[in-house]
Amino acid sequence: MKLNLKLQPIDTWLKKTSEPLLIAGPCSAETEDQLLATAHLIAKTGKASVLRAGIWKPRTRPGEFEGIGSIGLEWLKRAKEETGLPTAVEVATAKHVEEALAAGVDILWVGARSTVNPFTVQEIADALKGVDVPVLVKNPVNPDLQLWIGALERINNAGITKLGAIHRGFSSFEKTAFRNEPMWEIAIQLKTLCPELPIINDPSHICGNRELIPYISQKALDMDMQGLMIESHLDPSVAWTDAKQQLTPSALSELMDHLTLRKPEIRDKEFTDKLASLRENIDKLDDQIIQKIAERMQVVQKIGEYKRDNGVTILQVNRWDQIMHKRSAFASALKLDLNFTGKFLELIHSESIRKQTEIMNDKPVVEEK
Template sequence: MKNTLEITPLKSWLDTGDKPLIIAGPCSAETEEQLVSTAHLLANTGKVNILRAGIWKPRTRPGEFEGIGSIGLEWLKRAKEETGLLTATEVATAKHVEEALAAGVDVLWVGARSTANPFTVQEIADALQGVDVPVFVKNPVNPDLSLWIGALERINRAGIKKLGAIHRGFSSYEKTAFRNEPMWDLAIQLKTACPNLPIINDPSHICGNRELLPYIAQKAMDMDMQGLIIESHIDPSVAWTDAKQQVTPAALAELINHLTLRKADSNNPSFEDKLAELRSNIDKLDDLIIQKIGERMKIAEKIGEYKRDNNVTILQVNRWDEIVQKRTKLAEALSLGSEFATKFLELIHNESIRKQNAVMNSQEQPTAEA
């Protein structure tokens, strides 16, 4: 996917030195005292660059707390004046954009629900025309890389060059330990497609609980993300929204203190030489794997011909179950994750089915080169 984004580097508008960008604050601005007191505690940690707070909250069902509304912008302004922290909030309509900018909010972000709707994103983009403000775009609720990039492009074409992405995980039917599945591969694909785009991680929404935050935050740093956006409340036990995933400012400081920060590159020539050697070995193995998969698919085509000639269905459930059981055991013996092995086998199986289906429904016999 071609990268068409024109990006101003993060450090040109907010230089955090060799430390990650940290955006923190309550999920929702609830009261003036709650927001300002939390802001002071966060500022006192010396770890936070930007204060975040939800002013308008798009809830799944009506009747739930949907944000304090515009009055909260005045509280953000006061918090900024008293602490010196920059401020950030989510916008979901053109009116939100106008009110937030009028109140002096420094950074805006587009939420996951909004990113999923190109009409909403375009409305926000139109309201940002001619404005010089940093904007972050969260990934859409569902795992759709094109939708994520499309939202970034719409904001970028409105003239926003101080642009970034927020990886907050994706909805999944599978129940796991996470509120939203990280699906790191999609974040990696975004980094590959848009290498100059700053990407920060939202462990709060990925985890859904504070116990897993350190694990995801460290993983994000190891994936070379530029920062974190974490929900922090003066007293999470009484938070009006997402109480389980918020942490106190003190707990946030402790989490950040325990992060291991690694460099993206090394200036050590011997390290680079050894790394190049190991990568060369991987390249050779990757080529061999692709060749072997190609050979496997040739055999799958022959099986398709044999099934066609004998009027047998493509899918053989018992055979598939046998493959999964045997190969996953082998994968575990080789210290490969069972989830990886199952997904890999499913991809191979789906391609085999596709090949056999093409053979069965073609008028001509496939050639060796097909």
């Protein structure tokens, strides 16, 4: 079911000075000199379309630097006047909205910690009623597509049609190379539900370190996202917040120079015919895979009935270990990604357990003699 959002095309409210779209600036506005110097260096690259800066910084724990506050809006206003770059800040309360708009901020964004709370989002939405300003909504901290959609709908219902989303990754219990797991599939689902909604990727918060930013930035563009939001600081080594994930303006410029832009589609008959033929093969293989899974579940059902009738538990850990070991080795020999194989097998196993649990709760059929 498609989302029914009333939207204006991004090109009508956000002018790109270069491709791809880039929103850049320091994680936090620390001092006036720091912000102005960084802004001028970013503007000098000619790569950024918007200058961002954190004014209010919601932190995980108290005692950390939580933003310079309202005074930073005056610095941002001066940076806009001197560089010509439109500005963007995060807002988390109605008061933030009012102060940011009064200071002439051009774009507002709702942060991940706010998106997760419908009460907070509604407060921001109420403050935006009657205002014509672009608003970007970051995904919630936890991987919940409905929360993300709900936040977008609340802002849209307030009359904001210059609306976009920011994909900044999701918190995960498992520790990986990323600060926040990309979980691309959630952003893809959102794009599928609302193709006209612009989605901007935030590689800084996904990566948590500058070394991975080029990889995530390129992948985001390959996934047809409309742009990037990247944190950039005059001297990241002394940054008051998120020092490891910020780039110098010169490093940012170099990154943008090395990104490859690809077209979402090509209107060429030879290309489209070849692509259609390959997709037809994919469709046939998908049908075969689904058919085989259905056949597997039929066997699972028989196993479940046999276990039930003989008073055997559903789960046998040794058998599951054997499956994972053998199938993973086979998949590796076929050059399939082990992470994908593991997730696929776990999904199949979970459905098998669910099916056998249903069978265990059914009484066996006693044949009449």
